[in-house]
Amino acid sequence: MTDKLSHEEHSHDEEMHIHPHVHSEGYVHTHEHLHGVPHDHHTDAPAPALLNVDGVNFEYKTARVLNEICVGVARGEILAILGPNGVGKSTLLKCMNLILQPKTGTIMLGELNLTKMSGNEIAKNVGYVAQRNDSARxxxxxxxxxxxxxxxxxxxxxxxxxxxxxxxxxxxxxxxQLRYIDELSGGELQRVCLCRAIVQEPSVLLLDEPTSSLDLCRQMEILRAIRNVVDHHDVATVMTMHDLNLALRFADRFLFMKNGRIYAMCDKSGVTSQIIEDVYGIKVDVILHNEMPIVVPCG
Amino acid sequence: MTKEEKKPTNYKAYVSRKVSVILIGIAATIIMFLVSVSVGAVSIPIPDIITTIFGGGGTSLYERIIWNIRIPQALTAIAAGAGLAIAGVSMQSVLRNPLASPFTLGLSSAAAFGAAVGILLFGAGTTGSSIADAVVINNPYLTTLSAFFFAILTTVIILLIAKIRSATPETMILAGVAISSLFSAGLMAIQYFVDDTRLASIVFWQFGDVARASWTELGLITLMTVICLIYFIYKRWDYNSIDAGEETAKGLGVNVERTRIIGMIAASLISATVVAFLGIIGFVGLVCPHMMRRVVGDDHRFLIPASFVCGAVLLLISDTVARTVIAPHVLPVAVLTAFLGAPVFLYLIIMRRRA
Incomplete structure (x- = not known):
């Protein structure tokens, strides 16, 4: 299984750089084959990826955290990185703007090689919202x-x-605007942080669990704001998420990670109970509610 | 102008409020400077000070007192107080700890230990001081150098440990606390074994006193303070970014580790210079930044200059009071900084976050 998957990743990676479009087709094919999910969203050709992560490996001391990660994100698209705790979601996100230095691999932003740019130059192109934000006065x-x-x-x-x-x-x-941020609620602070990332005028936005520690209403509010930003500013967006249903609702594509590797990558219709079971290790049903897939844990 | 139109009016008002705090601080510094030069064993009227300074004559007695004693002392208080305060701002920011100051990191105990070693090795002699004429330190320059050396050594050790264990604030603070205890123990051991004369010198050295500086020392302290002030102001956005969270700062393109290490070095250089020349003056570096955080907030665009003037004023007032409160006796200024600063600080803590 692992061999097969890594082979697939490899081939899809090779194709991605030459023909992004073909990559996508081949990719869909993979999942139809694997999970038998039909695709209905691929009538229009996807845009070529703006952010390209290629062959990224990351090691923390001796432990390998990321293994041969290859992924592309297009303008106006939200990619959700999903997977259990400690699987390397945040690490991957931080490798994308070089907050963490990958051991090998390149990160390309269009023609720019982020791996070779200074932190300040990267920050002009990539906005990042950390999971934990301190509020000074x-x-x-x-x-x-x-x-x-x-x-x-x-x-x-x-x-x-x-x-x-x-x-x-x-x-x-x-x-x-003249209130001190150490007096704001969690949702308000998150909005400030998102707003801060936007004024960087980035073409790529990286969000590390933007909804963690927010109530349901604020979660919806912040994700709507994100969706709005992505649609209006045409930024390529990557966010790590724990809540599968919120991810399904707001993201366009989904990257499932397992043991530091990409386990599966698909769009909304490609998310199956099988993938989630394999990645999270629990049985779930994926049901449709108002034509929106919903993940419901069984038992 | 377009700028005036584009910035929201209330933001403009808010900025000018913060700028006015700094301007009030500068005005207070000037007034306190004149008062400080005026009072003492010989009281000099302020108009005479102004005429003397601007070369409008004045008696030769006034001239000598003003230029040789009062002005160097007042300017030393300004430079040292301001320097310690901005060193405190920098350390609190880069170490992300409100308790961080040059002294929590063991600089003062290292300097005191260094001075004790100097006095122990090079013996007793004379040094200029307005406080205790009976106490003598031979080779004051070697004592100063020794104090400076050990203060800087502390920083170097902390940075080396941080280098091995990655430059996290916790590592640095814990290393500082450990080194501080080590030097305190060393100092106690020396004090236990030396003879009475040297013990008196060692203890005397530790009482910080701005009167120890002549124009040369003042020049060095000022130089160090000004260089670091320019560096800190240049890095104000980096410090603000680090305040927003380490990862956020990195996401904004700040090299957090490097900023942390250079900030530490700059703060240590100021503190080591001040402590080596003047002895231990605690509290200013810890409390002035906090006072100003309460007043202007944590934004380093305002916090750095505000703390600068706050430190200057606090040490200047402390020195003036120290020289006059039990005249003709003179208290060590280090005693006064805490006596004057602590109540103000407590008041600000109690009044914090009033709606």
Missing amino acids: MTVFDSVLLGRKPHIGWRVTDHDYTIVENAIEQFGLTDM
Whole structure:
């Protein structure tokens, strides 16, 4: 099983760089073969990937955390990285903007090789929202302004202020822009962090569990905001998630990880109870509710 | 201008509020400087100070007192206080710990140990001080060098440990605490065995006193403080990023490890210079940043300059009070910094987060 899968990953990786379109077709084929899921979303050709992760390996001390990861994300697309705790989801995300240095492999952003760029240059192209955000005694406005840091020289320019103001308005933070962020609720803080990543004007957005520790209402609110940003700014987005149903609802493609490897990659219709069972080790039913797949644990 | 139109008006008001805190601080520093130069054994009227400084005459007695004693002492208080305060800001930020200060990391005990070693090896002699004429330290420069050496050595050890174990704040703080205890024990051992004269010198050295500096020492302290101030201000956005979380900072392109190490080195250089020349002056580095955090927040664009003036004012007031409160006797300024700073600090803690 493992051999077969890694072979498939390998071939799909090779194809991906030459013909992204073909890769996608071949990929779908794989899963039809594996899980017998028909595809109905592939009438229009997918855009070529903007962010390309190629052959990434990551080791923490001697333990190998990521093994030959290859994945591409297109503009306007949300890729959800799924898998159990400790499988390397966050590690993969951090490798994508080189917060963690992969042992081998390259990360390409279009023609740019991120692996060879400085942290500041990467930050001009890739926005990142960490899972844990500390709240210092800074105002919402200044916290968002911090997102302009990669672009700011010695002085903040009018251009920076304009971008920040517009983003604050877009995220509905105008009323609280002079409040200190250590007085905000979890959902509000998450919105500030997302807004900060947006003012970096990135073409790629990386989100590490954007909904963790939020209530249901705030989860929906923040994911709607993310979806909105992705659609309007046309950014390629990758987010790690624990909640499968929220992921299914808001993401376009799904990358399931197991033991530091890619176990499966599919779109909404490709998510099957079999994949989830293999990855998470529990029995589930995938049912359709209002044409939306829902994962329900059995027993 | 377009800038005025584009920035929201209330943000502008908010920024000018913070800037005004800094301006008030600068005004307070100037006023306190004049007061400090004015008071003492010979009291000099402020108009005479101004005419003397700007070369408008004045008596030769005033001139000598002002230029040789009062001004160096007042300027030393400003430079040392400001330097210790910004060193504290930097350490609290890069180590992400509100209790971090040059002294929590063992610099002061290392310097005290170094001074004790210097006094032990090079014996007794004389050094200029307004506090205790009876106490003498021979070769004050060797004592100073020894204190400086050990203070810097502490930082080097902490950084080496951090290098091996990756530069996490916890590693650095724990290493600092351990080294601090080590030097304290060493100091106690020396104090236990030396003769009375040297014991007196060692204890005397530890009482921080801004009167020890002449123009040369003042120049070195000022130079160190100004260089680090420029560096800290240049890195203000990096410090703000680190405040938002280490990973967020890295995501914003900040080299967190390097910023942490350079911030540590800069803060240590200021503190080591101040401590080596003046003795131990605690509290300023810990508390001034916190006072200003309460007033202007954690934004380093405002926090660094605000702490700078806060440190200057606090040490200047402390020194002035120390020289006058039980005149003709003079208290060590280090005693006064805590006496004056602690109540203000407690007040700010109690009043914090008022809606």
